[in-house]
Amino acid sequence: MNPEREPVEFLPDFCTGARVLRVLVVCEAVAVVLALGGSLTAVLPERFLLLSIYLQWIGICSAAALCLIKRYASRLSARGVALLAYLTLLAVTFAITEITYVAGRYSGFALLLEDASHDGFVARSVGISAVVAALALRYFWLRSAWQSQAEAEMRARLEALQARIEPHFLFNSLNSVAALIAVRPDEAENALEDLAVLLRARLATNTPANVSLDEEMAMVDAYVRIESLRMGERLTFDVRIDEDARACQLPALSLQPLVENAIGHGVARLPDGGTVVLQASRERDTLVLQVVNPLAGDAPPVPGNRQALVNIRHRLALRYGDVAELRVTAEESRFTVDMIVPQPAESVS
Structure with a gap:
């Protein structure tokens, strides 16, 4: 060696x-x-x-x-x-x-x-x-x-996940921005800033291994705001985060893909849309995250959803061993992902 x-x-x-x-x-x-x-x-x-x-x-x-x-x-x-x-x-x-x-x-x-x-x-x-x-x-x-x-x-x-920019998402985002420039220029500018946040996170070569939940939520919120331009009132994002959970650490780009899956494979496939619920709490020495989205019961599965979950599960296993956990519960009309990330005592001030 x-x-x-x-x-x-x-x-x-x-x-x-x-x-x-x-x-x-x-x-x-x-x-x-x-x-x-x-x-x-x-x-x-x-x-x-x-x-x-x-x-x-x-x-x-x-x-x-x-x-x-x-x-x-x-x-x-x-x-x-x-x-x-x-x-x-x-x-x-x-x-x-x-x-x-x-x-x-x-x-x-x-x-x-x-x-x-x-x-x-x-x-x-x-x-x-x-x-x-x-x-x-x-x-x-x-x-x-x-x-x-x-x-x-x-x-x-x-790195491949960071470099992967979904062509349809990018195309739809730019179309939405173009449509807003003439009528709502302020919203168009905000949308471009949100898109820049996502692109910077996906393409960065020095992304830290761990980020705080607040830092990860900045990317989540940027993604949701961009998707809201396209889906309008069809998309509702319900966030319930305990204050003592905001400083907790988790692997970078681990929560945003879960919300992306919830919107792309859940809400976007329903004619009337739906609500994505994100909950986060600190329970003793763990950060407990839950993402819930509605499902179209008769719709075929979309490729890519399971691969994202597998990648996140592998990252958690490598970093935390069997202490971290990613649980998936698929019901007839609801899809739930629970992610449990261990926290060192000094992670929360």
């Missing part, structure tokens, strides 16, 4: 409780294997208990060491972090093994020694640690490389 392509952030954050819990689960699994690998005698339960304590001790200390490496060794290269993490895990195992061997003579841990020599006990423990640590670090490395590649592909999709 070329240095410029190294997954520098390959090491997970072991400062979180969820990561530590996973480490303890792996250690417990190793304890089960080692316990069953010995003789099946009456002392098996006691041996399993001592192995669990011994390996959990190593696991907790190893997670703490990796937490410190992640926090304070960020200036090292990816290979440097990997080597430092590997040697640290071996050192932690060696230190705890030495303490266990010395203390085992005077405690119940003597059962783990099984009359083994000092060198044999240390070599066995460090050897198992070397294999497990190598496999774990290799997994983290490959996982980070895959995630980097997936994020690059998603960035390419986002």
Whole structure:
């Protein structure tokens, strides 16, 4: 792997409780294997208990060491972090093994020694640690490389989404502006400014990964105002946003396509039009968004709607994992999209 392509952030954050819990689960699994690998005698339960304590001790200390490496060794290269993490895990195992061997003579841990020599006990423990640590670090490395590649592909999709200007939308918008110039020049000027906002957002090459809900709503409102010129009273846009949700963060260009779908694939296909309802609220550490639009029950599905939803779902998964969610509910006369985006504590002032 070329240095410029190294997954520098390959090491997970072991400062979180969820990561530590996973480490303890792996250690417990190793304890089960080692316990069953010995003789099946009456002392098996006691041996399993001592192995669990011994390996959990190593696991907790190893997670703490990796937490410190992640926090304070960020200036090292990816290979440097990997080597430092590997040697640290071996050192932690060696230190705890030495303490266990010395203390085992005077405690119940003597059962783990099984009359083994000092060198044999240390070599066995460090050897198992070397294999497990190598496999774990290799997994983290490959996982980070895959995630980097997936994020690059998603960035390419986002750039394609930004560059995609719907020809019919652009044609209809310019026609509406042309019709307004002579009779309502102020509205025509405002429409051109709204169109410029959308074009700038779609064609920008330095779009931030996350924007506030207020910033995303600027694009949503611009799009709705332009569509209102064409659809008139057929389009009603009902916005219900809680004040504490306005500063919440979400991926750029994630809400505007949902409103675009709601209008283009819902309201625009109804002879009498309809209402698009947008609701946003902050619930504890999440931003909850809902977009609801009416459906023409007998109309065939329009290509492109599902692809936009798939793209947004993939972006949420890459950025937030399984914490974020995009739910779609299609009823006979109503289409609902719920988007849940996790929020860090500092995202709202």
